[in-house]
Amino acid sequence: MKKKSITGIIVVALFIIGIIAALIVYKKMQMVPEKSQVGEEPETVVLSADENPFGIEIKKINEDYDLTRNYYKDYDNTGLQKYIIPVIFTDKRSYIAEMRESGYCQYGYESKEEGLVAEITEQQRKNWLELTEKDIKRVIEQNKDEELYHFRISDDYKILYLDVSKEILNSQSTFTAKMSSLMTLTYDSEIYHVLNGTKNWSLQIIVTDMETGKELENIKFPEEDYNLSIETWDNL
Missing domain, CATH: 3.30.300 (GMP Synthetase; Chain A, domain 3)
Structure with a gap:
């Protein structure tokens, strides 16, 4: 897994597509609570056939996209459960953006002290x-x-x-x-x-x-x- 190769690139690409697809399915399957006020959303782009042979919508994350808890303007975690995601196979920027939009959690962000954090309701869990x-x-x-x-x-x-x-x-x-x-x-x-x-x-x-x-x-x-x-x- 440490060696870089064409196969490795393909595997990671397939996995990213799988995670994005799973997040989209989840979003459609549940009623998402009313969104908190948030900062700037990631820009949505549809890549060309050469860049994206699967033809699905992929997020292009803006460089100034806030990955921290400050993204949420009215943050209130009363009654929520906090979980730390230790290992991800995609880059953290894409993962956090998709997690926020999917409805998997109420709050998703990166913490310097804790790492990748998901704060969720019991029903979301x-x-x-x-x-x-x-x-x-x-x-x-x-x-x-x-x-x-x-x-x-x-x-x-x-x-x-x-x-x-x-x-x-x-x-x-x-x-x-x-x-x-x-x-x-x-x-x-x-x-x-x-x-x-x-x-x-x-x-x-x-x-x-x-x-x-x-x-x-x-x-x-x-x-x-x-x-x-x-x-x-x-x-x-």
């Missing part, structure tokens, strides 16, 4: 949790018929199992799709546990070879990085 669990099940179901990899996850969403074939290294599109799903499941696990009060969230990722059943990786994310490569099989 329940809605976010419900959609997170549905998304986990969707991704697992969506990938169940893949020939080169399969996902399973424990009932408490703390352990993610990945069975993968070495042949996946010969298909960049399949490898990219697998990585995109892996990142989505990792993010969903994080949100599920953070919203349930877990202070030090982590996800155990156990990877096994589909053909031999031998363990390829067993890591604790985010303390350890996921890094599946040809060397992984060579070191069996």
